[in-house]
Amino acid sequence: MDKFNNQAKKWDTEEKIKRGNSISKAIAKNINLNKQMNVLDFGCGTGLLIIPLLDKVKSIHGIDLAPNMLKVLDNKGEKYNNLTTELTNxxxxxxxxxxxxxxxxMHHIEDTPKLAEKLYDSLEPNGILAIADLSKEDGSFHDSLDxxxxxxxxxxxxEETFLKVGFKEVKVVENIFTIEKKDKKYPxxxxxxxx
Ligand SMILES: C[S@@+](CC[C@H](N)C(=O)[O-])C[C@H]1O[C@@H](n2cnc3c(N)ncnc32)[C@H](O)[C@@H]1O
Structure with missing residues (x-):
């Protein structure tokens, strides 16, 4: 994950902050957040999803494989006492x-069914999963597919993959944000x- 480690200091562009805010809003709109909730953000990066949601839940644990991403988040998080971070997979x-x-x-993780199974196992009974990612694209989103x-x-x-590992309900909310890049739109x- 050298790529993310190297990008960490410049990660928080206006566009990415906007993206994080829109995803957080979509999460808050579709899920009843409350002060009893312990939350995990995996691949949290610099915490663009975490910061807007910290005051709505009990705690958020942010994990990532890129130490520099977590360093940026740790610097933001000094004033929050319900945020913890960990360098882990x-x-x-x-x-x-x-x-x-x-x-x-998710698109950076090789085995989606294995990930779905791990996420199911890491939730408390009646726990909720909220994953934002790219809808089907033509491969032009990333400059390198490495x-x-x-x-x-x-x-x-x-729906098929997440129902198969045991989730009792799976819903996909489309178009929560559109990334505009190279004259193309990626919902x-x-x-x-x-x-
Ligand atoms: C495209 S960045 C997204 C960062 C952040 N979630 C955001 O939206 O700004 C993907 C992040 O996932 C992390 N990552 C990739 N695979 C991971 C894994 N197996 N476990 C934990 N973090 C992972 C990377 O290090 C990177 O910081």
């Missing part, structure tokens, strides 16, 4: 959470799964 997590969220991470394992996702694939979805 989602597959190494052994606590359970009421809500697991992420933004733009470390990119999916060119976005179709609703059918998401994002929010997958909501209920354990």
């Amino acid at each position: 989602i597959f190494e997590i052994d606590s359970k959470f009421n809500l697991i969220m992420s933004s733009m991470v 470390g990119v394992y999916s060119l976005g996702y179709s609703n059918d694939y998401l 994002l979805f929010l997958l909501i799964g209920t354990k």
